[in-house]
Amino acid sequence: MSKILIRGAKVLGGEPQDVLIDGETIARVGTGLPAEGAEVVEAGGKVLLPGLVDLHTHLREPGREDSETVLTGTRAAASGGYTAVFAMANTFPVADTAGVVEQVWRLGKEHGYCDVRPVGAVTVGLEGRKLAELGAMHESAAGVTVFSDDGKCVHDAVIMRRALEYVKAFDGIVAQHAQEPRLTEGAQMNEGVVSAELGLGGWPAVAEESIIARDVLLAEHVGSRVHICHLSTAGSVEIVRWAKSRGIRVTAEVTPHHLLLTDELVRTYDPVYKVNPPLRTERDVTALREALADGTIDIVATDHAPHPHEDKDCEWAAAAMGMVGLETALSVVQETMVDTGLLDWAGVADRMSFTPARIGQAEGHGRPVSAGEPANLTLVDTAYRGPVDPAGFASRSRNTPYEGRELPGRVTHTWLRGKATLVDGKLT
Amino acid sequence: MQRHLISAADLTRDDAVLILDTAEEMARVADRPIKKLPTLRGRTVVNLFFEDSTRTRISFEAAEKRLSADVINFTAKGSSVSKGESLKDTAQTLEAMGVDAVVIRHGASGAPYRLATSGWIDAHVINAGDGTHQHPTQALLDAFTMRRRLVGPDAGLGQDLSGRRITIVGDVLHSRVARSNVDLLHTLGAEVTLVAPPTLLPVGVETWPCEVSYDLDSTLPKSDAVMMLRVQRERMNAAFFPTEREYSRRYGLDGDRMARMPEHAVVMHPGPMVRGMEITAEVADSDRCTVVEQVSNGVSIRMAVLYLLLGGNEPAVTHPSPTTPATRRSASASELRTTEEK
Numbered sequence: 001m002s003k004i005l006i007r008g009a010k011v012l013g014g015e016p017q018d019v020l021i022d023g024e025t026i027a028r029v030g031t032g033l034p035a036e037g038a039e040v041v042e043a044g045g046k047v048l049l050p051g052l053v054d055l056h057t058h059l060r061e062p063g064r065e066d067s068e069t070v071l072t073g074t075r076a077a078a079s080g081g082y083t084a085v086f087a088m089a090n091t092f093p094v095a096d097t098a099g100v101v102e103q104v105w106r107l108g109k110e111h112g113y114c115d116v117r118p119v120g121a122v123t124v125g126l127e128g129r130k131l132a133e134l135g136a137m138h139e140s141a142a143g144v145t146v147f148s149d150d151g152k153c154v155h156d157a158v159i160m161r162r163a164l165e166y167v168k169a170f171d172g173i174v175a176q177h178a179q180e181p182r183l184t185e186g187a188q189m190n191e192g193v194v195s196a197e198l199g200l201g202g203w204p205a206v207a208e209e210s211i212i213a214r215d216v217l218l219a220e221h222v223g224s225r226v227h228i229c230h231l232s233t234a235g236s237v238e239i240v241r242w243a244k245s246r247g248i249r250v251t252a253e254v255t256p257h258h259l260l261l262t263d264e265l266v267r268t269y270d271p272v273y274k275v276n277p278p279l280r281t282e283r284d285v286t287a288l289r290e291a292l293a294d295g296t297i298d299i300v301a302t303d304h305a306p307h308p309h310e311d312k313d314c315e316w317a318a319a320a321m322g323m324v325g326l327e328t329a330l331s332v333v334q335e336t337m338v339d340t341g342l343l344d345w346a347g348v349a350d351r352m353s354f355t356p357a358r359i360g361q362a363e364g365h366g367r368p369v370s371a372g373e374p375a376n377l378t379l380v381d382t383a384y385r386g387p388v389d390p391a392g393f394a395s396r397s398r399n400t401p402y403e404g405r406e407l408p409g410r411v412t413h414t415w416l417r418g419k420a421t422l423v424d425g426k427l428t
Numbered sequence: 429m430q431r432h433l434i435s436a437a438d439l440t441r442d443d444a445v446l447i448l449d450t451a452e453e454m455a456r457v458a459d460r461p462i463k464k465l466p467t468l469r470g471r472t473v474v475n476l477f478f479e480d481s482t483r484t485r486i487s488f489e490a491a492e493k494r495l496s497a498d499v500i501n502f503t504a505k506g507s508s509v510s511k512g513e514s515l516k517d518t519a520q521t522l523e524a525m526g527v528d529a530v531v532i533r534h535g536a537s538g539a540p541y542r543l544a545t546s547g548w549i550d551a552h553v554i555n556a557g558d559g560t561h562q563h564p565t566q567a568l569l570d571a572f573t574m575r576r577r578l579v580g581p582d583a584g585l586g587q588d589l590s591g592r593r594i595t596i597v598g599d600v601l602h603s604r605v606a607r608s609n610v611d612l613l614h615t616l617g618a619e620v621t622l623v624a625p626p627t628l629l630p631v632g633v634e635t636w637p638c639e640v641s642y643d644l645d646s647t648l649p650k651s652d653a654v655m656m657l658r659v660q661r662e663r664m665n666a667a668f669f670p671t672e673r674e675y676s677r678r679y680g681l682d683g684d685r686m687a688r689m690p691e692h693a694v695v696m697h698p699g700p701m702v703r704g705m706e707i708t709a710e711v712a713d714s715d716r717c718t719v720v721e722q723v724s725n726g727v728s729i730r731m732a733v734l735y736l737l738l739g740g741n742e743p744a745v746t747h748p749s750p751t752t753p754a755t756r757r758s759a760s761a762s763e764l765r766t767t768e769e770k
Contacts, residue, residue: 188537191631191632192631192632193632193635194632195630195631195632196630196631196632196633196635196636197607197632197636198537198538198561199537199538199558199559199560199561199562199604199607200537200538200559200560200561202630202631204631268545269537269538269541269542269545270542270546310514313514313516313546314514314515314516314542315515315534315536315538315539315542316536316537316538316539316542317535317536317537317538317539317559318514318515318536
């Protein structure tokens with residue numbers, strides 16, 4: 001295997017250092033390392049991070065290959081600096097059997113842009129009634145550790161309790177999409193001042209918060225860990241903070257879009273802003289940023305949700321919910337967390353690599369940038385600033401809310417176990 | 429005036445008064461033996477109705493025909509929409525046939541706004557009711573009815589509704605009529621009070637430019653007009669209120685309650701009425717109830733809106749005698765437009 005010398009990179013935002021990759025691992029980290037026949041990448045002060053890990057991605061394959069495939073989705077991931085993604089289970093067929101999760105896992109392995117860790121459904125068909133074969137999915141080649149009915153809430157308290165208990169046998173974790181279904185019937189956007197004016201059905205904060213409150217108490221009662229997907233309200237932050245102070249083993253994620261955008265954007269009735277959970281208010285955005293900074297929210301996860309053009313080029317009520325996010329996540333985090341002084345780059349590495357890898361048990365990912373570790377790395381030009389151009393996305397879908405918006409930061413290189421998947425901003 | 433009429437909130441006070449004044453001229457046409465003006469001759473207007481509505485569609489159609497427009501009626505039922513065609517394709521198909529204006533009624537809030545702003549078509553867009561969002565021509569005809577009744581058809585010209593106290597009662601949560609009326613009446617200087625059970629008021633209503641009350645009886649004596657909104661019986665199945673009887677007892681308008689209103693105060697309803705639910709037959713059929721007047725005023729208002737959006741600089745109405753007040757009004761309307769162009 002070849003050697004690569006990354007020269008003058010600010011490792012986790014620190015002083016410039018050289019990093020020598022030998023084969024699949026990091027051989028040396030230091031200053032003034034000799035090239036010795038290695039291919040040299042001049043980092044020129046760019047920031048070097050461990051390869052990012054996304055605990056919440058929709059790759060759409062099998063079933064909706066018109067919006068994304070494992071290939072296009074993992075290329076988008078590499079483009080955004082990711083070396084591992086967790087693929088959500090709401091495919092067609094649903095990833096609720098060992099067969100489906102193994103298929104997704106194999107496709108990721110064959111394409112080689114990014115490790116794909118399939119998420120298994122908690123219940124058969126995401127219907128919330130009968131536990132899927134969680135153990136079989138765990139024992140499959142895909143080695144599933146994260147289970148979620150994402151897109152739907154495991155709303156039945158007994159089913160949720162059983163799932164939390166059952167996965168303890170193999171140290172799995174249930175990731176809950178917290179949405180009380182009855183409170184969100186016909187919901188189209190955040191319930192509040194803007195929904196009242198626009199006449200769009202409200203998705204109240206309490207529909208999220210009540211499920212989170214219930215589930216942290218269930219997790220405490222049965223001694224399990226629970227992960228909260230895409231937490232979106234100030235109230236949810238308070239509940240998670242309280243739960244952690246009590247010693248409950250809860251972890252939580254926030255999406256980049258909930259760190260930046262508010263429901264004021266819905267006034268355009270442009271469905272590019274339609275997402276579940278919905279964009280909330282300025283107050284929520286502030287609380288989410290603070291919670292990510294102080295560690296109440298553990299990680300950033302994209303909820304990358306590709307949709308074909310026609311599902312967004314229509315009236316609001318008819319449009320699909322979701323936004324693509326893999327290729328803009330790091331830029332949004334820089335804009336909202338780093339450039340605001342809330343988080344340094346070491347903090348970003350923690351929230352977008354170390355901790356998501358630990359929660360999802362993504363072996364070989366989220367490791368320190370030091371000798372002997374797998375060479376999963378991302379090089380970021382943090383001085384760059386420019387408009388988002390969806391035409392350049394590797395994703396098959398273009399449903400980004402950031403089109404034309406100026407954002408900082410650009411991933412120039414990504415290495416997956418020493419193999420470059422992105423070089424000078426171009427996929428290999 | 430803007431190119432489109434999407435929301436009552438988009439109208440300035442002067443826009444709204446101009447529409448009401450123009451509607452007065454249009455109302456005079458209805459009194460003529462031949463109720464027709466040549467203003468929109470050669471222009472094509474499509475009534476694009478994705479939701480069942482008899483009265484609004486007929487009202488627009490009557491207005492368009494009185495202005496000599498060519499009218500195309502398109503209803504979603506039995507059309508390509510029921511075969512899965514998108515709003516965008518439907519609109520573009522119609523525009524390719526040479527449509528100058530689209531009057532749209534749609535079940536999805538914001539559909540007319542999307543049509544007007546997404547670059548799908550170039551035609552003028554008039555919102556004839558979208559979801560639970562807006563119904564601006566209804567608010568205009570309501571304001572027109574109030575001005576005629578409370579100020580007077582002639583005395584009202586050029587006037588707004590400053591200081592008038594308007595009470596709107598019923599299912600505000602699901603009502604585009606209430607939203608449009610709150611916006612427009614506020615713009616026209618009126619003081620609006622919404623009365624409803626708390627379940628039928630949206631979260632966020634506290635930021636609207638109006639008062640909110642749960643008690644109808646205390647509000648009635650302080651009202652110059654009371655507008656009753658339709659309450660659909662199926663709402664009680666979703667636990668918005670316990671029973672039909674309880675709703676009528678607490679929020680329905682009957683003869684006793686009407687007697688508590690000031691003598692000059694009127695009762696309004698956008699229709700269709702659910703007699704025995706929000707209004708008793710006694711009230712609905714009384715002289716104080718303007719429901720039938722609202723229907724004829726609706727045609728005048730829609731003529732005024734179509735004329736002002738599509739009509740160019742021609743005076744709306746030409747009269748046999750140049751000394752009638754109406755001619756002076758139309759002259760001043762076109763002067764106003766010329767002034768704006770400078």
